[in-house]
Amino acid sequence: MSVETSHRYQNIPEHLSSIQSPAADRAETTSNRKPIVPRVRSFSWSLDGRSIPLGFGCAHLGNTGRSDYSQKDELDLLMRSYESGMRYYDTSRTYHESEVVVGEFIRRIDRKTIFLATKSMYPFREQKGFSVFKDNFYRSFERLQTDHIDLFQIHDTDSFNICEAEVMPFLIEQRSRGLIDYIGIGTRSLNALELALLSGEIDSVLSYMNFSLLKRSAEPVIRLAHDIGASFVNASLLHFGAIKEPDPLTAAAGKQGYIRRTYIRAAAMRDLCREMGIDPVVASLQYGLFEPGVTMTLNGIRRQANLEATLAAMRQVIHPEQWARIYQLQNQDPCLRTQDDLL
Ligand SMILES: NC(=O)c1ccc[n+]([C@@H]2O[C@H](COP(=O)([O-])OP(=O)(O)OC[C@H]3O[C@@H](n4cnc5c(N)ncnc54)[C@H](OP(=O)(O)O)[C@@H]3O)[C@@H](O)[C@H]2O)c1
Secondary structure (H helix, E strand, C coil), X not given: CCHHHHCCCCCCXXXXXXXXXXXXXXXXXXXXXXXXXXXXXXXXXEEXXXXXXXXXXXXXXXXXXXXXXXXXXXXXXXXXXXXXXXXEEECCCCCCCHHHHHHHXXXXXXXXXCEEEEEEECCCCCCCHHHHHHHHHHHHHHHHCCCXXXXXXXXXXXXXXXXXXXXXXXXXXXXXXXXXXXXXXXCCCXXXXXXXXXXXXXXXXEEECCCCCCCCCCHHHHHHXXXXXXXXXXXCCCHHHHHHCCCHHHHHCCCCHHHHHHHHHHHHHHHHHHHHCCCHXXXXXXXXXXXXXXXXXXXXXXXXXXXXXXHHHHCCCCCHHHHHHHHHHHCCCCCCCCCCCXX
């Protein structure tokens, strides 16, 4: 069987056809799968009659150790997002009790009306790493109170190759059983995401802090995902708060490497945005929303004020000439298209 005919993506581009997919012999079990990109896009945020590919990142939910923690407030927040038209929800076994809160939310809505994405770490350095992964996988169904997960992602494993022996065959089997519809990987390393896409068995890659007001290092991965029909999910556009920092230059002092550079670039971007009368948070949340290769953008909503601010941000207009000035400033950064040092 040639790679071209055995590969599950029908439109694999010419320049990739010579790459032997390690999963080529499994293609027949996956040929009936619904293409992921239109499916994910159909769970865009329906707001004011517009369809906006923005979803709810649930990483900050379920932190029961917080002194002001209230599950009721978080359920209200999720319900409010749903009522506003949001339909894509991304969580993880690793995000405190986030899955449990999302599970309670799922009980209150019609499960089929949302796209549910979760993840598990693969602690491959531990002797029982694969057992931990499998246990997390099954427990996610219990915690989320569902018998079906749309997208199951390998979480923060900066090597894809390490997943090929056990984790991938296991997830492929679960996908063929129909427990999950799609397999994804969400990690910082763009190299791992690229290798995952080239395997031909990954439906979705999630990248964070790599495509934003301050970075465009994910461009090649976005193009590759687009070319092979995989979903590209873009996260952490606020750079873990650096974009909101009231005084980025002071924050940069004493920091080193890419963190220092991030604050310095954030200061320059904030100055430009202010000069144009734009809030850098608004520009961040809108960044890449309408790039054809970015299937879904995630916003980490922690509180009602975030949701209100995001609703308002989607209603603001940034004109093409203002975007042009933003791109111009971005292009002055020699590190714009380079992956940050991950250590
Ligand atoms: N490895 C992975 O798979 C991975 C990695 C990263 C992210 N993700 C996913 O992507 C999601 C988004 O990433 P993130 O949580 O880092 O997100 P983010 O959207 O960059 O938000 C981070 C923080 O910014 C603040 N914020 C959010 N919306 C705001 C708004 N409209 N205006 C002002 N402040 C706002 C919130 O904190 P304050 O209100 O306290 O300032 C929030 O906790 C995550 O929740 C997770 O689902 C996955």
